Structure formats: structure tokens, C-alpha cells
Amino acid sequence: MDVVVIILTVSALVFFFATTVGLLRFPDFYSRMHAAGKGDTLSSLLILMALVLYNFHEFNLANLLVALKILLIVVFIFMASPTATHAITDAGYESGVKPWSKNPEEES
Amino acid sequence: MDAFFIGTGVALCLLMLLTLHRAIHGPTAIDRIMGVNVVGTKTTILLVIIGTIYHRVDMFVDIALAYALLNFIVTIAASRYFQYHKNLNPKGYGYRFRAEDD
Amino acid sequence: MIWQLDLSVLTLIVVCAFATIMVKDLLSAAIIFGAYSFLMCLLWTEMGAVDVAFTEASVGAGVSTVLFIAAVHQTTRIVKPRKSGRMLSKVIGLAAALLTGLVLIIAEADFPEFASPFSPASLHLSPYYITQTLHDTNVPNIVTSVLADYRGFDTMFETAVIFTAGLAVIAILRRYKRDDRCDLPEPGVVSGGYPDTIIRFIARQLVPFIQLFALYVVAHGHHSPGGGFQGGVILGASFILLAISYDTGMIIGLMSERLNILLGNIGVLIYAGIGFLCLILGANFLDYSMLSKVLPATDKIMARSHGMLGIEIGVAIAVMAIVISIYINIISHGKYDKG
Numbered sequence: 001m002d003v004v005v006i007i008l009t010v011s012a013l014v015f016f017f018a019t020t021v022g023l024l025r026f027p028d029f030y031s032r033m034h035a036a037g038k039g040d041t042l043s044s045l046l047i048l049m050a051l052v053l054y055n056f057h058e059f060n061l062a063n064l065l066v067a068l069k070i071l072l073i074v075v076f077i078f079m080a081s082p083t084a085t086h087a088i089t090d091a092g093y094e095s096g097v098k099p100w101s102k103n104p105e106e107e108s
Numbered sequence: 109m110d111a112f113f114i115g116t117g118v119a120l121c122l123l124m125l126l127t128l129h130r131a132i133h134g135p136t137a138i139d140r141i142m143g144v145n146v147v148g149t150k151t152t153i154l155l156v157i158i159g160t161i162y163h164r165v166d167m168f169v170d171i172a173l174a175y176a177l178l179n180f181i182v183t184i185a186a187s188r189y190f191q192y193h194k195n196l197n198p199k200g201y202g203y204r205f206r207a208e209d210d
Numbered sequence: 211m212i213w214q215l216d217l218s219v220l221t222l223i224v225v226c227a228f229a230t231i232m233v234k235d236l237l238s239a240a241i242i243f244g245a246y247s248f249l250m251c252l253l254w255t256e257m258g259a260v261d262v263a264f265t266e267a268s269v270g271a272g273v274s275t276v277l278f279i280a281a282v283h284q285t286t287r288i289v290k291p292r293k294s295g296r297m298l299s300k301v302i303g304l305a306a307a308l309l310t311g312l313v314l315i316i317a318e319a320d321f322p323e324f325a326s327p328f329s330p331a332s333l334h335l336s337p338y339y340i341t342q343t344l345h346d347t348n349v350p351n352i353v354t355s356v357l358a359d360y361r362g363f364d365t366m367f368e369t370a371v372i373f374t375a376g377l378a379v380i381a382i383l384r385r386y387k388r389d390d391r392c393d394l395p396e397p398g399v400v401s402g403g404y405p406d407t408i409i410r411f412i413a414r415q416l417v418p419f420i421q422l423f424a425l426y427v428v429a430h431g432h433h434s435p436g437g438g439f440q441g442g443v444i445l446g447a448s449f450i451l452l453a454i455s456y457d458t459g460m461i462i463g464l465m466s467e468r469l470n471i472l473l474g475n476i477g478v479l480i481y482a483g484i485g486f487l488c489l490i491l492g493a494n495f496l497d498y499s500m501l502s503k504v505l506p507a508t509d510k511i512m513a514r515s516h517g518m519l520g521i522e523i524g525v526a527i528a529v530m531a532i533v534i535s536i537y538i539n540i541i542s543h544g545k546y547d548k549g
């Protein structure tokens with residue numbers, strides 16, 4: 001059981017690292033939103049699953065309740081985080097942020 | 109196992125520092141909203157990890173749920189602001205450390 | 211107290227604080243202040259103070275940031291620079307801050323060591339609370355029992371302070387149509403908000419569950435971190451979510467001004483009313499053990515627990531009404547028509 005927890009946590013950390021690197025290095029607002037929205041949600045799901053599994057060292061009713069609550073957080077993040085991404089991207093599009101193109105651009 | 113979770117927590121804090129760089133240096137205000145959203149999600153996860161380190165997860169899960177909620181509300185509020193006021197940079201003012209053109 | 215996490219979170223907090231001051235754009239400063247509040251809550255959780263962290267999360271990171279954004283929505287985003295006398299004021303400010311810090315550090319040398327078991331608070335007061343709470347009031351959460359029962363006066367006046375804050379915002383901002391004498395220009399809104407289907411759908415699905423969770427936080431405050439104040443703020447935040455995704459006019463239709471003020475009043479009245487009930491029944495003000503004469507089938511210890519639940523409900527109702535009222539006042543510029 002511990003091995004599964006370690007594997008899930010390390011993979012979540014890898015995805016978090018990829019998200020952060022993407023947030024820093026992408027040239028355009030829209031591509032940064034891709035990295036932030038998707039990578040963030042996936043990493044949260046993975047690491048919360050790992051913590052649910054780690055909680056089952058002793059199987060009694062209180063631990064089941066805690067596991068259900070963490071699953072509730074997972075469901076909530078799954079519903080709310082893509083909506084927040086959509087809201088930010090929509091606000092950016094309506095405010096006129098231009099997509100990146102391969103032509104040389106000047107410092108904004 | 110505890111040391112592993114402490115290491116995970118410290119790694120998450122380091123990644124949060126890099127995200128804050130985007131939140132501070134983001135050329136527009138919308139980049140900052142995105143940075144704060146990511147910081148909020150990482151904080152939610154860090155709360156549950158701290159609960160696991162203290163071996164009392166049942167106390168910390170309620171706070172984590174409230175956190176995810178409020179992160180969502182703040183992001184939606186900040187982005188709805190931009191649907192009313194459609195200017196990204198108010199005229200002439202940016203981040204102080206860069207040379208700006210008035 | 212995990213020192214590795216402590217150090218890293220403290221570094222992040224300092225970076226955030228510097229960033230909030232240095233960014234010139236007011237909206238960005240408000241948003242980075244929200245991030246600072248998130249990290250502050252993390253620090254308090256890591257020290258083990260979960261109730262404080264819950265309150266900071268709901269008030270500081272949630273509602274306070276939304277209210278800041280609403281205020282920037284009504285005013286401008288830029289700060290007018292002052293050209294004269296900047297150097298002198300900066301030097302004076304720096305000297306004052308350094309002097310205060312120096313005095314604090316010198317005074318801190320006299321404190322007992324951090325979390326030592328021989329400090330006066332830990333020697334006389336804490337063992338009493340820790341051992342006697344379950345015996346006296348049947349409530350496992352010591353923080354809630356101290357807040358609501360042993361120190362109930364403080365919480366009553368805090369509720370009164372929140373109510374006064376709501377009244378102050380109404381007194382400053384509210385404008386009625388018939389005597390509209392002020393000549394403030396309307397804020398430079400370029401276009402009205404347009405309906406966004408995804409946000410509306412998700413908000414409509416999520417709000418009942420958010421309110422259920424808030425009621426759970428209020429009612430379960432005896433056994434888990436929470437209590438009346440945090441639950442009330444989350445209830446108010448759910449209404450703010452509806453107001454953001456739909457138009458503010460919809461919220462004004464649901465919770466009009468009279469209803470808000472009435473609910474705020476009722477909340478404070480419930481708190482003071484329970485206190486007066488205890489007074490009438492022959493004990494001290496806010497001494498809940500006398501409630502066992504009114505409530506059926508409880509003895510004196512359970513009556514204290516039920517009394518605490520009653521005042522938590524009062525606090526939650528008052529806080530929810532005031533949070534909604536402050537938000538509507540700010541976002542509609544006092545005129546209660548649009549937002």
C-alpha cells in the first residue's frame with residue numbers, strides 16, 4: 001500500500017513541476033492557461049487519491065468518513081477548477097489579449 | 109513515511125515560489141489572477157498533507173474544502189471584473205521595477 | 211511545528227507582502243493580497259490553530275478579497291503619484307517602523323519561551339480548560355467552548371461589532387433616488403456584463419451544496435473546527451457567488467434590503483435574547499445551565515451545549531446578512547439597482 005501512495009505522490013509532483021514550468025516559460029497567456037488549468041487539476045486529483053489510500057491503514061468507520069470527505073474535495077475541484085479556467089480565459093479573450101504568433105513581437 | 113510527506117510539502121512550497129514569480133511579474137493583471145488560482149489549489153493540497161503529517165486528517169479536511177470553495181469564488185469574482193472593465197493595463201502604470209513608457 | 215514547512219511558507223509570505231506593496235496596479239495588489247491571505251492561513255494551520263485558520267480562510271481569503279475587488283470596480287485602478295516631499299516622508303516612515311521593531315524585539319526577550327509549559331497561561335488557565343471542558347459542557351472542541359461559553363461576552367460584542375460595520379457601510383454608501391444630490395461621476399464601466407452559460411450552470415448546481423456545507427460547519431462546530439462565524443461567512447459567500455454569476459438584481463430580489471437588516475437584527479437578538487432568558491430564569495447573564503428549566507429533558511451540562519448551539523446560530527445569521535448587505539452596497543454604488 002505504501003508503494004502505491006509513493007508512486008501516486010511522485011507522479012503528482014512531476015505533473016505539478018510540469019505545470020509550473022509551463023506557467024513560466026510559455027510565451028502567451030492562452031498557452032499558460034492550458035498549462036495551469038489542466039495540469040493543476042490532474043495533479044490535485046492524483047495527490048488527493050494518494051492521501052485517501054494512505055488513510056486506509058486501519059479500516060474503521062471514522063477513516064471511511066475522512067476518505068469520503070477527501071473524495072468530496074476531489075469532486076469539487078473537478079467541477080470548479082475547469083470552470084475557473086474558463087472564466088479567466090473568457091475574461092482575457094473579451095479584454096482583447098492577442099494570441100502569440102511566430103512573427104517577431106515587440107516588448108509589451 | 110512522515111519524512112516523505114514533509115519533503116513533498118517543501119517541494120510544493122518551492123513550486124509555489126515559482127508560481128508567485130508569474131503572479132508578480134505577469135505583464136497583465138489576468139496573469140496574476142491565474143497565478144493566485146494555482147497558489148490557492150496548491151494550498152488546499154498542502155493543508156491535507158499537513159493533516160496527514162500530524163496524523164489527524166479529520167480536522168483539516170473541513171478547512172481544505174472551505175479553501176477550495178473560496179479559491180473558486182475569488183477567481184470567478186476577479187475574472188468577472190474584467191467583463192465589465194475591459195482594459196488590461198491602466199494607462200501607463202505597470203510593475204515598478206521595469207522601465208515603463210508613459 | 212515542522213520547521214521545514216514553517217520556513218518555506220514564511221518566505222513565501224514575505225515575498226507576497228513585498229509584492230503587494232510594490233505593484234502599482236490596485237487590482238493586482240488586491241489579488242496578490244488574496245494570495246497572502248491564503249498563505250497566512252496555511253501558516254496558522256501548520257501551527258495547529260485550526261479554528262483561526264478557518265476564520266482567516268473564509269474571511270480574509272474569500273470575502274475580503276471579493277470586497278476589495280468590488281471597491282476597485284467602483285473606483286480607479288491607478289494611484290496618483292505625489293511629487294513633493296516624498297523623500298522626507300519615506301525616511302520618517304522607515305525610522306518609525308525600525309524603532310517600533312526594535313522596541314518589540316527588546317520586549318520579546320522577556321517573554322517565556324515559545325510553548326513552554328511554565329508560562330503563566332499554560333500553568334493556570336489552560337489545564338483548567340483542557341480538563342474541565344468535557345466535564346462542564348459536553349463539548350469536545352475547546353476553542354468553541356472557550357469562545358461561546360467561558361468567554362461568551364466577547365463573542366456577543368464581536369457580533370455587535372459586525373452589525374455596526376454593516377450599519378456604517380449603509381450610512382456611508384447608501385443613496386436613495388429621490389434625494390440624489392451628490393455629483394459623483396459614474397464609474398467608467400465600458401459595457402455591462404453578459405450572461406455566461408457555463409458559470410451560471412455551475413454556480414446554480416454548486417450553491418445548494420455550499421449552503422449545506424455552511425450549515426454543517428455551524429452545527430458541527432462542537433466537534434470539528436468551525437462554529438457560527440465561519441459558517442455564516444460561507445453562507446454569505448454562496449450568495450455572493452450567485453450575485454457574481456447572475457446579475458445583482460437577482461440577489462436584491464431574493465434578499466432585499468429590509469430582509470437583510472431584519473436578519474442582522476434577529477441574529478444579534480438571538481444572542482442577547484438567550485442571555486436575557488438566562489437572566490430571567492434566575493442565573494447570571496449568559497449562564498446557560500439555567501436553560502435546563504426551559505428545554506425539555508436536558509440536565510445542566512447538556513443545556514450548556516445547547517445554549518452554545520443557539521448562540522452560534524445567532525452569530526451565523528447575523529454574519530450572513532451583514533456580508534450580503536455590505537457586498538450589495540459596495541457593488542451597486544449605494545443605489546441597489548445594478549452590479
